[in-house]
């Protein structure tokens with residue numbers, strides 16, 4: 001790329017030249033990016049800042065919170081609450097929705113986030129991230145309520161994530177393909193580094209937590225068994241496996257070089273549809289993956305078509321290279 005294009009300029013072009021996004025949405029995305037930049041600096045400080053270790057509190061899902069889970073949540077709320085673009089926010093770390101206080105101007109968008117994804121990797125200096133999803137508040141009534149958030153992922157107007165790894169990388173879609181920006185720490189801004197990310201339709205790489213194998217359902221076991229059988233098996237090729245245990249980093253690899261990512265339902269907690277959360281993990285990632293030419297299902301249906309009934313709803317996830325996702329989904333149908 002001969003000339004550096006900043007995130008701001010990219011978004012202005014999406015708004016002005018292509019008419020893809022309204023000004024309010026552009027400003028909202030810039031604020032989210034600024035918050036991610038602050039989180040990135042906090043992550044970078046590590047043990048030099050008071051950001052490592054457990055916070056000794058639990059979130060609504062009964063998970064022990066890390067200090068960084070709470071810091072990232074606060075940074076996102078503080079950055080976004082006064083800008084006038086939002087009506088309310090929802091987060092993995094908060095039980096109910098956070099309505100923008102009425103001392104600030106009210107906007108028409110709803111922001112959902114997993115402020116810190118991959119919490120188990122914070123203390124071991126492995127890539128973590130932030131995942132976010134933007135919806136429009138439905139018209140027709142004043143104020144905002146939790147039910148306003150319960151929209152299928154297909155209704156998202158923007159989705160993205162920021163991965164805090166060797167580089168800090170923001171990946172974004174507003175429904176016109178997927179663009180990637182890298183944080184230039186000297187300039188203090190995100191710079192466009194990839195446009196139109198594409199996931200190859202075929203792959204030889206899968207990502208799943210293999211320690212759960214004995215708990216999987218038959219179609220998932222069949223798919224992985226066939227991959228493991230390699231050249232001599234029905235697939236006729238050898239597969240490689242990767243599992244970072246930060247969805248954000250695993251999906252980033254898949255957006256970069258293909259692969260299939262799975263966190264399926266399993267028998268450990270049979271009443272739960274899966275481990276990952278629909279509204280602020282699976283939906284934004286599914287839209288990014290689809291926008292890059294991949295697919296995302298829960299084994300039965302397209303994730304983006306699921307009508308949510310709860311803010312913290314969980315879901316089984318199979319996403320990535322199209323032909324592999326179709327294969328695993330097909331095995332579920334055969335069952």
Ligand SMILES: O=P(O)(O)OC[C@H]1O[C@](O)(COP(=O)(O)O)[C@@H](O)[C@@H]1O
Pocket residue numbers: 092114116117118119120209245246247248263
């Ligand atoms: O430790 P496991 O069971 O492999 O789970 C890893 C998964 O859990 C998650 O860390 C859940 O996200 P949070 O850290 O936001 O709770 C995913 O990012 C990841 O894919």
Ligand SMILES: [Mg+2]
Pocket residue numbers: 114116117118247281
């Ligand atoms: Mg997460």
Ligand SMILES: [Mg+2]
Pocket residue numbers: 069092114115116117118119
């Ligand atoms: Mg999290």
